Amino acid sequence: MSHFDNADRQSLRGFLNMVRNRFPDEYLQISGRIETLYQSTSIVFELERAGRSPVVMFDDIGGKGMPCVTNVAASRKLLAACLDVAEQDLPTVFRDRSQRYLPCETVDEAPWNDIVLEGDDVDLTRLPIPHQFTVDAAPYITAGQITARDPKTGVDTTGFHRLMLKGKNRLGVSLHSRRRMHEFHRRAEEMGQSLPAAITIGVHPLHYMGSMTYAYPPHVRKFEIIGGLFGEPYRLARCGVQDLEVPAGAEIIIEGEILADVREPEGPFGEFTGYASYRSTQNVFVAHRIRMRRDAMFHSVVAGMAKDHILISCITREGEILNALKRNIPNVKAVHVPHSTCGAFMAVISLKKIAEGEPQMAAMAALSTELYTKYVIVVDDDVDIFDMNDVFWAIATRVRAEKDIFFVPGCKGAILDPSSDPENFTLTKMGIDATRPTGRDFAERLVISDEERAKAREILERAGVRL
Numbered sequence: 127m128s129h130f131d132n133a134d135r136q137s138l139r140g141f142l143n144m145v146r147n148r149f150p151d152e153y154l155q156i157s158g159r160i161e162t163l164y165q166s167t168s169i170v171f172e173l174e175r176a177g178r179s180p181v182v183m184f185d186d187i188g189g190k191g192m193p194c195v196t197n198v199a200a201s202r203k204l205l206a207a208c209l210d211v212a213e214q215d216l217p218t219v220f221r222d223r224s225q226r227y228l229p230c231e232t233v234d235e236a237p238w239n240d241i242v243l244e245g246d247d248v249d250l251t252r253l254p255i256p257h258q259f260t261v262d263a264a265p266y267i268t269a270g271q272i273t274a275r276d277p278k279t280g281v282d283t284t285g286f287h288r289l290m291l292k293g294k295n296r297l298g299v300s301l302h303s304r305r306r307m308h309e310f311h312r313r314a315e316e317m318g319q320s321l322p323a324a325i326t327i328g329v330h331p332l333h334y335m336g337s338m339t340y341a342y343p344p345h346v347r348k349f350e351i352i353g354g355l356f357g358e359p360y361r362l363a364r365c366g367v368q369d370l371e372v373p374a375g376a377e378i379i380i381e382g383e384i385l386a387d388v389r390e391p392e393g394p395f396g397e398f399t400g401y402a403s404y405r406s407t408q409n410v411f412v413a414h415r416i417r418m419r420r421d422a423m424f425h426s427v428v429a430g431m432a433k434d435h436i437l438i439s440c441i442t443r444e445g446e447i448l449n450a451l452k453r454n455i456p457n458v459k460a461v462h463v464p465h466s467t468c469g470a471f472m473a474v475i476s477l478k479k480i481a482e483g484e485p486q487m488a489a490m491a492a493l494s495t496e497l498y499t500k501y502v503i504v505v506d507d508d509v510d511i512f513d514m515n516d517v518f519w520a521i522a523t524r525v526r527a528e529k530d531i532f533f534v535p536g537c538k539g540a541i542l543d544p545s546s547d548p549e550n551f552t553l554t555k556m557g558i559d560a561t562r563p564t565g566r567d568f569a570e571r572l573v574i575s576d577e578e579r580a581k582a583r584e585i586l587e588r589a590g591v592r593l
């Protein structure tokens with residue numbers, strides 16, 4: 127039986143099936159042996175340079191006897207197909223569905239119970255873990271979803287955290303995004319305990335997407351958000367860590383704990399900022415058991431500024447910021463978080479401005495949704511926020527620097543942002559109002575009507591010009 131027969135719709139296999147059947151040009155299989163050192167990453171970056179973002183299946187990385195799939199989340203087209211929507215609707219549909227929390231379904235059987243490795247048999251070095259950049263301190267598991275429960279409330283969370291291979295059963299982990307997992311570990315440590323946790327490898331891109339949500343009530347499980355994205359209860363099964371539940375359709379489960387009061391060097395690692403990251407919370411995960419499918423495949427997210435690492439951050443942030451803004455400012459039209467700002471640090475807001483002061487209100491609300499968003503540009507709705515040339519034109523022609531730019535010093539910033547203070551990670555946030563003034567005349571924008579454009583195209587076509 128192949129990897130793809132009888133694939134559960136909610137699994138990575140189900141996604142790969144969909145791609146192979148509906149978008150065969152977006153699936154690339156590399157059969158020959160490649161090395162674990164750098165090669166999978168450089169191959170995907172070469173494809174990106176050529177404007178291509180296929181899912182890439184490597185049959186053999188470093189002779190480990192297990193295939194490795196990568197670049198699973200690098201294409202808006204494929205992510206839109208997962209939600210069955212048009213590409214331009216991704217952020218809004220994500221925002222709507224991620225608020226339809228659906229209770230999970232717990233099932234008894236999970237294929238990752240095929241093989242169970244314990245004691246001396248636990249050996250993470252046998253997995254085909256790519257070593258992605260020359261700066262990286264070691265091979266890194268980059269598609270490991272860590273699940274743990276809040277030691278106080280029992281509510282669980284799931285999210286990607288980079289995992290540095292340190293030995294057969296030891297991984298370095300950095301919880302620098304300082305969201306739930308960081309807080310759960312801090313609470314456990316306060317109680318003098320390690321945090322029981324499980325790492326899930328090989329999940330559907332909608333799990334990837336749902337795990338990146340950050341603005342939701344504390345009693346909600348991320349698995350319920352992921353269920354909302356699937357439009358049906360997410361199927362989970364108990365693994366062997368206390369009563370932790372993990373996705374039933376996954377490929378590999380690594381059970382263990384994040385140690386209390388242990389810090390060890392972790393990194394450097396080639397991060398989404400486009401820089402080698404030396405900053406880390408320096409935590410340690412110790413593995414006690416590995417479960418996997420008989421024909422398990424490994425999954426790796428291409429690191430650095432690869433689309434695989436950043437595109438979902440762009441989409442989920444666009445949805446989250448839009449969600450926060452719409453509650454107070456109904457005339458906000460859309461939000462763009464550009465890839466070139468690491469899918470994190472800048473947001474552009476399209477506003478149908480009714481009154482002065484609204485852009486400042488929108489900028490402040492967006493800046494305070496989370497620590498990563500540090501620059502916000504607000505433009506009128508005649509500007510195409512997905513075309514940065516148009517955004518720069520609005521800044522160049524509508525901003526009066528002394529009035530329209532404001533700073534908020536001393537804000538909590540991202541640890542991995544190289545411009546944040548090396549001691550306490552604070553930085554100055556900035557809002558730019560690039561909208562026209564209301565209530566008085568402003569320069570008239572030059573436009574060429576759709577009708578004129580159609581006529582121009584006709585004439586050019588007759589002249590043999592193909593556009």
Ligand SMILES: Cc1cc2nc3c(=O)[nH]c(=O)nc-3n(C[C@H](O)[C@H](O)[C@H](O)COP(=O)(O)O)c2cc1C
Nearest residue numbers: 283284285286287288300301302303305306307338
């Ligand atoms: C591929 C990938 C790798 C990530 N690595 C880390 C990481 O090493 N540490 C971290 O704190 N956040 C990392 N993040 C961001 C978190 O996954 C994200 O903030 C998530 O919402 C955290 O979940 P939590 O609330 O359960 O902590 C990564 C995100 C992606 C997409």
